[in-house]
Amino acid sequence: MKYLLLYNPVSGRQSFKKHIALVKNMFAKTEHELDIYESKKGNDLKEQATKQASMYDVFLVAGGDGTINEVVNGLMQVEKKPVIAVIPGGTANDTAAMLGIPRNLKKAIKLILEEDPAMIDINRMNHRYFIYAAASGVLSKISYDVSRRHIHKYGYLAYVFAAMKDLGKDYKYNLTIECNEQKLNLECMMVLGLASKRVGGMWLSNFANSKLNDGLFEFRIFKRHHAFRVFRLVSFFLRGGRQLKADYHFVSNKFKITANNDVNWNVDGEFAMSGSIDIEVYQKALPIIVSKRVKKRSF
Ligand SMILES: [Mg+2]
Numbered sequence: 001m002k003y004l005l006l007y008n009p010v011s012g013r014q015s016f017k018k019h020i021a022l023v024k025n026m027f028a029k030t031e032h033e034l035d036i037y038e039s040k041k042g043n044d045l046k047e048q049a050t051k052q053a054s055m056y057d058v059f060l061v062a063g064g065d066g067t068i069n070e071v072v073n074g075l076m077q078v079e080k081k082p083v084i085a086v087i088p089g090g091t092a093n094d095t096a097a098m099l100g101i102p103r104n105l106k107k108a109i110k111l112i113l114e115e116d117p118a119m120i121d122i123n124r125m126n127h128r129y130f131i132y133a134a135a136s137g138v139l140s141k142i143s144y145d146v147s148r149r150h151i152h153k154y155g156y157l158a159y160v161f162a163a164m165k166d167l168g169k170d171y172k173y174n175l176t177i178e179c180n181e182q183k184l185n186l187e188c189m190m191v192l193g194l195a196s197k198r199v200g201g202m203w204l205s206n207f208a209n210s211k212l213n214d215g216l217f218e219f220r221i222f223k224r225h226h227a228f229r230v231f232r233l234v235s236f237f238l239r240g241g242r243q244l245k246a247d248y249h250f251v252s253n254k255f256k257i258t259a260n261n262d263v264n265w266n267v268d269g270e271f272a273m274s275g276s277i278d279i280e281v282y283q284k285a286l287p288i289i290v291s292k293r294v295k296k297r298s299f
Contacts, residue, residue: 001032004052004082006071007062007089008039010148016062016089019105023060023087026109039067049074058083060112064090069130069268075286076122076129085112085289091151092143092159092201092269095131098212098298100291112289118299119284120212123195125277130267133199134279136259137190137222138171138233139163143200143269156201163200167230175259177221179252186248189229190222191257193279196298197241200269204241210251212290212298215283219255221248255279 005023007016020036027034037052039045049059049071059082061071068086075081088096088103102108123130142162150158171189195217197204208218223246225232232244243249261275290299 001057002055003027003032003034003058003060004056005034005036005060005062006039006045006048006067007037007087008045008064008067016087019062022105023109026106026113030113032113043070045070046074050077053078053082054080056082058085058112060085060087062087062089064093065095065131065269066090068095069270072122072131072286073129076124076282081286083117083287083289087112091156094133094198094201094269097201097203098132098196098198098294099288100294101289111291115289115291115295117287118213118290118295120286120288120290121195121215121217122282122285123217124280124282125265125267125272128267128272130272132195133266133268134193134217134219134272134277135191135199135266136263137173137188138169139166139190139200140192140266141264141271142166143266144271159200167233170226170229172224173260173263175221175257175263177219177248177250178256178258179219179250179254182250184248186221187224188221189224190233191219192222193217193219193255202237204237206239206243207241208251212294213284215253215281216251217253217255217279217281219248219250221250223247253281253283 009015009017037048061068086096086099086101087108125134142159146158146162174187176185197207210216210218256278258276264274265272
């Protein structure tokens with residue numbers, strides 16, 4: 001089979017470059033062919049994914065959630081998609097964790113060479129595709145607010161510091177959500193939409209029960225409370241994403257959210273757009289490598 005390794009030299013704390021020799025070595029012991037492409041600039045991997053899709057059986061994507069998101073956006077433009085296999089290389093690595101790919105490079109590649117792909121759902125927010133998360137309000141912008149320099153120095157802790165700072169601000173905005181023939185106008189402080197139970201490097205085991213191939217996405221809308229604001233959010237995370245009284249939870253394959261232009265949306269940890277959004281789930285849209293355990297539990 002023909003593999004193309006796509007990597008982003010600036011994901012996470014270390015460059016992936018120094019691991020390439022090991023990847024080459026492991027592939028040299030197989031029958032497979034391996035080509036390598038290093039991202040030259042933002043969105044380069046998206047363009048390359050579209051361009052090179054028909055030439056390969058598998059895309060090995062090394063990097064963080066943003067890198068994988070780029071490649072997925074490129075692949076959603078083409079009919080014939082290669083299998084995606086993720087090699088964790090970022091800071092939070094939510095996508096890799098959700099797919100059950102080990103952090104250890106050797107183990108990750110071993111799993112990728114052994115497992116058959118599963119068809120995973122891909123979601124779309126307006127023109128932008130995403131894999132696992134869509135959010136606005138409090139905590140939603142820390143993933144792109146934290147500077148490279150801080151990530152390099154503090155790693156995951158850099159996000160925790162930024163989260164603590166953001167929790168001190170009083171978020172308040174209105175939106176209208178339409179789904180499942182319901183239409184509600186709400187005042188909220190955070191919207192969190194997830195395809196799985198993982199976000200920001202954390203597992204929210206009580207957030208949802210959905211599968212990665214059921215064609216459904218889940219949104220939690222956190223009503224704004226003036227008092228106990230921080231307490232409520234911290235308690236949400238500590239209790240593994242359990243629904244608190246007064247908050248709303250929606251499960252559907254389509255959502256329409258109308259919001260002001262100053263409401264910013266984040267998908268898969270990156271800024272995506274502002275204002276009103278349409279969300280749609282494309283069921284079983286992409287072949288992807290997952291661990292045996294994830295295939296059993298989440299598919
Ligand atoms: Mg689902």
